[in-house]
Amino acid sequence: MGSLSTKIHAIVDALGNPxxxxxxxxxxxxxxxxxxxxxxxxxTMKQVLADRVYDTNAIRALLNEEQAIPVIPTPRNTTR
Structure with a gap:
């Protein structure tokens, strides 16, 4: 069953500007x-700070292609 809510997905700079x-x-x-x-x-983005849910191989590969450094905590149940 769906809800009547909306999610906002955003990219912001270091100062929080959208x-x-x-x-x-x-x-x-x-x-x-x-x-x-x-x-x-x-x-021009050099570092990407993100939540644990962004720690996927596809996202890390994308950031590597963009020459951005991922600052993403690894989920506790992940072994690398």
């Missing part, structure tokens, strides 16, 4: 938006 955002329905899964949103980062 650079890019997407709105989705509350029932939409975050994993769909994460990769799509990170594709919108500017090439």
């Amino acid at each position: 650079l890019h955002f997407e709105l989705t329905g509350g029932e939409a899964h975050d994993s769909v938006q994460r990769y799509k949103l990170l594709q919108a980062i500017e090439p």
